[in-house]
Amino acid sequence: MRVTDNQLISALLSCPTIKLASESVGLSEQAVYSRLRKVDFRTKLQNARNDQFQVISSKLEDANFKALDTLINILDDMEVSAGVKVRASQILLDLSLKNREQADIISRIQNLEEMLKKQ
Known part of the structure; x- marks a missing residue:
């Protein structure tokens, strides 16, 4: 076969x-x-x-959105301990910073590409 x-x-x-x-x-x-x-x-x-x-x-x-919602829900949950909320906050801040850095890098690359096209 x-x-x-x-x-x-x-x-x-x-x-x-x-x-x-x-x-x-x-x-x-x-x-x-x-x-x-x-x-x-x-x-x-x-x-x-x-x-x-x-x-x-x-x-x-899809999983990223669920994970983000979970972290946000932890922050809003009055029954969750302060330590868990601090950790969720740290994760969210880290993700936010990485996202911002990536957006900046993409913007810089796009600007460089535009400059190269004009030359």
Whole structure:
């Protein structure tokens, strides 16, 4: 039975090593490496990795909102100890600072890119 590109790509995305991926679809490691040398296969694999990354990123964004809401709720909860509120506050302040720094860096990069385009 011929292993399709999609089957092999699925195995490569879900297995931690090429050896395990090759075993899961019944190919030799050499056969997997042979496919990996083909440009169109590598392109398909990279596209699948990008798609997988987008799904993971979306789930992380959803979890970030939940985590942020949880921290804010801890601050507002009268039954939570002062120590826990202090820790939640520290986390929120750290996240806020990192977010601000990243926004500043992105802005600076965009400004530099604009300057380079004008030259």
